[in-house]
Amino acid sequence: MLAFIIRRVFQSILVLLVVGAVAFSMFRFVGDPIDNMLGQERTQADIERLRTELGLDQPFPVQYYKFLKGAVQGNFGVSYRQGRPVSDILIERAPATLELAAVSGFLAITIGIALGVFTAIRRNGFTANAIMSVSLIGVSLPTFLIGILLIYLFSVELGWLPSFGRGETVMVGGWSTGFLTESGLKALILPSITLGLYQMTLIMRLVRSEMLEVLRQDYIRFARARGLRDRAVNFRHALKNTLVPVITVTGLQLGSIIAFAIITETVFQWPGVGLLFINAIQFVDIPVMAAYLMLISVMFVAINLIVDLLYFAIDPRLRADRTAAH
């Protein structure tokens, strides 16, 4: 098991290196940052000087190596646009995105699993069928449209909730949180619904279909034949087996919640890393873009690792197979 984890960590590092290289090299074709940074009255000497200053005259492998070396030390260089260290900007922005993603992910998982189980157990009930039909909307409407509809209804028409921003935030040891103020919590509601709705419906439909499959299994029939209560059959026996395949997809969905935050943050002008990335693209702010992509891939890789470990925790067969195989 330890060998497995070590192997996975090495694989993860490899993945990160590749993602980093691809991201880093792609940016070379996005545009020349020098163009944006210097005004119209630039001289060839200015350009050369800036190029050397930023290290852009060096060969690609050298640039990449320097980038990696810095990244490992938490140094992603200086933003071309803001002239401040990228790591400072990220630390400032990350709490907004992480809090939004955490609330969305939490809603998506808890409500998704609860509704999935409900619609599977009551598969022919009226409420269950109604939920299934409504969930189709959640899957088919694009995120930005859901956001705009929510803003229209709850901010413009009803005036209950703010349409943009994070509300008041409080600093807790370098972390700006919106959880502690009323306006901060209110501001979280619409963006987190917008961001989590798609994942929630996806998790719900997946849980439902997996659960229906599990409920057909012999061991469920046998559990019934032994006179176990419905609650024990549905939750102790069926749900646990349902979650095994659901975990992978759910993990990936959490990753995409962070990635999709770009759209939601744009719609709600949410001051997180997604909005930062969008602004960075317009300005060809390579250090910020590279750092953002690295951050996202670190999260994906970390989530994958957690998913693998969860498998171990839930499924005894894997524990046996993997330990036997090494």
Added chain:
Amino acid sequence: MADPVLSIRDLTVEIPTRYGILRPVSGVSYDIAAGEILGVVGESGAGKSMAGNAVIGLLSPPAHIAAGEIHVRGTRVDQLTGDAMRRLRGKEIGMVFQDPLTSLNPLLRIGDQLTETMLAHLDISRAEAERRAVAALEEVGIPGAAERVGSYPHEFSGGMRQRVVIALALCAEPSLIIADEPTTALDVSVQAQIIALLKKLCRERGTAVMLITHDMGVIAEAADRVAVMYAGQLAELGPVRDVLTAPRHPYTHGLMGSTPLASRGKDRLHQIPGAMPRLDALPDGCAFHPRCPRAHDRCRVSPGPRIEDGGGRAACLFPMVEEAVA
């Protein structure tokens, strides 16, 4: 004579379909006494499992009991629903399924599956249930039972798993066991052991057994009486020696011919010509007449006499009497 543990009278199971009402079990009556093993045989689709599922109240809708009565230890059970029926399952009526590889929940330790079953039915403490779980495993011949209670199903071989399944079916001490092809999925080498175990445990406890099987060898080995089913009906019912050596129903006769009994040396498999009619196309008169070598004109219009327990042995207008098996 003491009351039988199981008493089925004119049991009829119906499945409403688009093409009309199917009767996978039609007017079946038999008793099983305490400590008695009734073998139930018949071709695939004859309704053996349906009858067993009807008794334990696990027919999957739309199949349902349309007529007849089922009594277990004098209590009528066919009209019980919901929690009342659930209480009987495991406690009064136990069931052993065909495939031990799929009847155990892969994610739960076998000790936990045993204790949860006992706790659902018996008024005992958890510690007592855990003690009994070890005893139950010892009784079914699991070596090192005290350590094995903590094992997961995948850590056992097929034969051992079927022993665990039997322990589970018996752990709340039911008075009736329905064993639906308990050895079909097992290695030939362990089949005899499992049958011997089932027989021994049920004899010791006076448990009545409905032993559904395709294997005449198993019947000859374990059963006290045999019920032969054909197209949902009872074709023949009688003591195992009589039915095996001097069958009265032509269908039983054909079945005997089609089974290589050890006592009959290297007899060729005797296939009964034709196939069992589909439930939506049952012929008039005796359901067996299209395949029956003894069929007369009368057989095409009038069904054979029904078997009442204690009455005639074969549901045939022209039963075979004193004819040796060819």
